[in-house]
Amino acid sequence: MAKAETMILDKAGIARAITRIAHEILEYNKGCENLALIGIRTGGDHLASLIQSGINGIEGGEVPLGTVDITMYRDDLAVRGNLPIGKTEIPFPLDGKHVVLVDDVLYTGRTIRSAMDALMDFGRPSTIQLAVLIDRGHRELPIRADYVGRNVPTAREEDVEVVFNEEKTPVEVRLIKP
Amino acid sequence: MSFQHKHILGIEQLSSEDIQMILDTGDAFKEVNTRDIKKVPTLRGKTIINAFFEASTRTRLSFEIAGKRLSADTVNISGSTSSVVKGETLEDTAKNIEAMAPDIIVIRHGHSGSAHYLAERVDCSIINAGDGAHEHPSQALLDLMTIREHKGSIEGLEVAIVGDITHSRVVRSNIYALSKMGAKVRLCGPGTMLPIGIERLGNVEVFTDMRDAIQDADVVMMLRIQMERQSNIMLPSLREYARFYGLNPTNVQLAKPDAIVMHPGPINRGVEISSVVADGVQNVILDQVENGVAVRMALLYLVSGVESMQTK
Numbered sequence: 001m002a003k004a005e006t007m008i009l010d011k012a013g014i015a016r017a018i019t020r021i022a023h024e025i026l027e028y029n030k031g032c033e034n035l036a037l038i039g040i041r042t043g044g045d046h047l048a049s050l051i052q053s054g055i056n057g058i059e060g061g062e063v064p065l066g067t068v069d070i071t072m073y074r075d076d077l078a079v080r081g082n083l084p085i086g087k088t089e090i091p092f093p094l095d096g097k098h099v100v101l102v103d104d105v106l107y108t109g110r111t112i113r114s115a116m117d118a119l120m121d122f123g124r125p126s127t128i129q130l131a132v133l134i135d136r137g138h139r140e141l142p143i144r145a146d147y148v149g150r151n152v153p154t155a156r157e158e159d160v161e162v163v164f165n166e167e168k169t170p171v172e173v174r175l176i177k178p
Numbered sequence: 179m180s181f182q183h184k185h186i187l188g189i190e191q192l193s194s195e196d197i198q199m200i201l202d203t204g205d206a207f208k209e210v211n212t213r214d215i216k217k218v219p220t221l222r223g224k225t226i227i228n229a230f231f232e233a234s235t236r237t238r239l240s241f242e243i244a245g246k247r248l249s250a251d252t253v254n255i256s257g258s259t260s261s262v263v264k265g266e267t268l269e270d271t272a273k274n275i276e277a278m279a280p281d282i283i284v285i286r287h288g289h290s291g292s293a294h295y296l297a298e299r300v301d302c303s304i305i306n307a308g309d310g311a312h313e314h315p316s317q318a319l320l321d322l323m324t325i326r327e328h329k330g331s332i333e334g335l336e337v338a339i340v341g342d343i344t345h346s347r348v349v350r351s352n353i354y355a356l357s358k359m360g361a362k363v364r365l366c367g368p369g370t371m372l373p374i375g376i377e378r379l380g381n382v383e384v385f386t387d388m389r390d391a392i393q394d395a396d397v398v399m400m401l402r403i404q405m406e407r408q409s410n411i412m413l414p415s416l417r418e419y420a421r422f423y424g425l426n427p428t429n430v431q432l433a434k435p436d437a438i439v440m441h442p443g444p445i446n447r448g449v450e451i452s453s454v455v456a457d458g459v460q461n462v463i464l465d466q467v468e469n470g471v472a473v474r475m476a477l478l479y480l481v482s483g484v485e486s487m488q489t490k
Contacts, residue, residue, distance in 0.1 A: 072210070072219070073219060078486045081486065082483025084199070121218070122213065
C-alpha cells in the first residue's frame with residue numbers, strides 16, 4: 001500500500017519557527033548570558049546550529065554549541081542491538097549554564113530522558129530547557145518542551161520526518177501515514 | 179550494514195567494514211574516557227568475565243576498565259588462582275563459568291585456538307584476548323585506531339613490523355588487519371624468528387635486514403622479545419639482537435620523517451627499542467594504551483548487541 005505524505009512545514013515555515021524559538025529563548029532567559037545550546041544527534045544538532053545563528057543575529061553574542069549522541073544512554077539497547085554510536089562533543093563546562101536541548105521531533109520523551117542523563121554526566125547545569133521543531137504528542141514520560149515550532153497531532157502509526165538538504169538545512173517536515 | 183559477530187576470535191573472520199565499524203565506535207567511546215565522570219550506562223546489567231590464564235597487565239586492566247566504564251559488572255579470574263591449578267580442564271572451567279550466566283567471556287590462554295574451542299562449547303560471547311601464538315585481535319584493532327588517528331587513514335601505508343615474528347600473535351592479527359585495510363606490511367626479524375610462508379597471510383613482504391625494512395616506512399612497530407617463549411637456540415645473545423634488530427636513534431631516521439613508532443608493550447628497554455626512541459617524539463606507545471580502552475569498549479558493546487538480538 002502506498003504511503004500518504006502530507007507536508008506540515010516548508011522551508012520558509014521552518015525558518016520562521018526557528019527565528020521565533022530563538023526570540024523566545026532570549027526572552028525567557030533575559031539575554032544570552034550563561035546560555036548554551038546542545039543539539040541531539042542527528043537532526044537536533046543541525047537545528048541547534050540554526051538557533052545559534054538566530055540568537056547571534058538578534059543579540060550579537062556567540063552562544064556555545066554542543067552535540068550529544070544518546071545511543072549509549074538508550075533504554076532499549078537490549079531490543080535494538082548494536083546501533084552505531086555517534087560522537088558527543090560538549091567543548092565547554094556545563095556547570096551553572098542554562099542549557100537548551102534541541103531536537104527535531106518530540107515523541108515519547110525517551111530520547112530527551114537519555115539526553116538529560118548524558119548532560120548530567122558532564123556537569124551540573126543550572127537549568128535544562130527543551131526546544132523542538134515538532135511536538136507530535138504520545139509522551140511516555142513526564143517531559144514537555146519549553147519551545148515548540150509546531151504542535152502536530154498524530155496517530156502512533158504515523159511518522160513525522162524532518163528532511164534536511166546536503167547543507168544540513170531543514171527543507172521540509174512531512175507527516176507520513178502508513 | 180550492522181555488526182554480526184557474536185564472538186571476536188580473530189581479525190581473520192572480520193571484514194574491512196567490520197573493522198571500520200569497530201574503529202568508528204571506538205572513536206565515539208574515546209570521548210567517554212576524557213570526561214570527569216568516566217561512565218556510561220550502556221551495558222548496565224551485563225556480566226563480563228575476564229579469564230586470563232596467562233600473565234597480562236595491560237590487556238586485562240584495559241578490558242576491565244572498558245567493561246566498568248560501560249557499567250557492566252566485570253569479574254577477573256586468573257590461571258594461578260583458579261581451579262585450573264587443581265587439574266580442571268579448560269572446557270570444565272568454562273562450563274562452570276557459564277553456569278553463572280555471564281554475557282561475555284574475555285579469554286587469554288597460552289594455547290592457540292583456545293578461544294575458538296570455547297566459542298564452540300559455550301553459549302555466551304567469547305572475546306579472544308590472545309591465544310598462544312595465534313591472534314590478539316584487540317591489540318591489532320587498537321594499533322589500527324592509533325595509526326588512523328595519526329595518519330588519517332590506513333590505506334596505502336607502509337608498516338614495518340620488526341622482531342620475533344614466529345611467537346607473535348600481535349603480528350598475525352596485524353597482518354590480517356592491515357592487509358584488509360589496504361596497508362602493506364613489511365616483516366623483519368632474525369631468520370630463526372621468521373616462519374616460512376608467513377607472507378601468504380596477507381599483503382606482506384619479508385626482510386632480513388632491518389634497515390631495508392624500515393626504509394621510508396610510515397609506521398615502525400617493534401615487537402617484544404618474548405623471553406618466556408624463547409629457547410637459547412633462537413638468539414645468540416640479547417646484545418647481538420639489539421645491535422641488528424633494535425630500533426635506535428640512528429636507524430629510526432631511515433623511516434619517513436613523520437613516521438610513528440609503536441610497541442605493543444611491555445617494552446624491553448635497550449633490547450628491541452632503545453630508551454631514546456621509546457621516549458622520543460615519534461613514539462605513540464601510550465596512545466596505543468589509551469586507545470586500547472576505547473577499542474575494547476567498542477568490542478564489548480558491539481558483541482553484546484549481537485548477543486542480545488540473538489537471544490530474542
